[in-house]
Amino acid sequence: MTENIEKIRRRIPFTIDGQPFTTDDLSQRASALLNLAGLDPATFDLGELVGKEHPQTKRFADEEIVSIVKDARFISIRQSAPVA
Numbered sequence: 001m002t003e004n005i006e007k008i009r010r011r012i013p014f015t016i017d018g019q020p021f022t023t024d025d026l027s028q029r030a031s032a033l034l035n036l037a038g039l040d041p042a043t044f045d046l047g048e049l050v051g052k053e054h055p056q057t058k059r060f061a062d063e064e065i066v067s068i069v070k071d072a073r074f075i076s077i078r079q080s081a082p083v084a
Contacts, residue, residue: 011023014068014072016075023068030046041062048072
């Protein structure tokens, strides 16, 4: 066998606001994930839905490193909204 065997990285599926994405980079900044979804990190924060039946939302700061696991469910959270 060859001593220099390369590790094959699998693409991990996840969603942002219900839209499917895949990655082989399992640690990314929250702002990079928002950019991937076409969202402005100056306007939105990234959240993760944790749990199945009654999911709780975990909110990330823009520069926070997010660990991505298979079938992770991320959402965008508007930072502020004008009030009429």
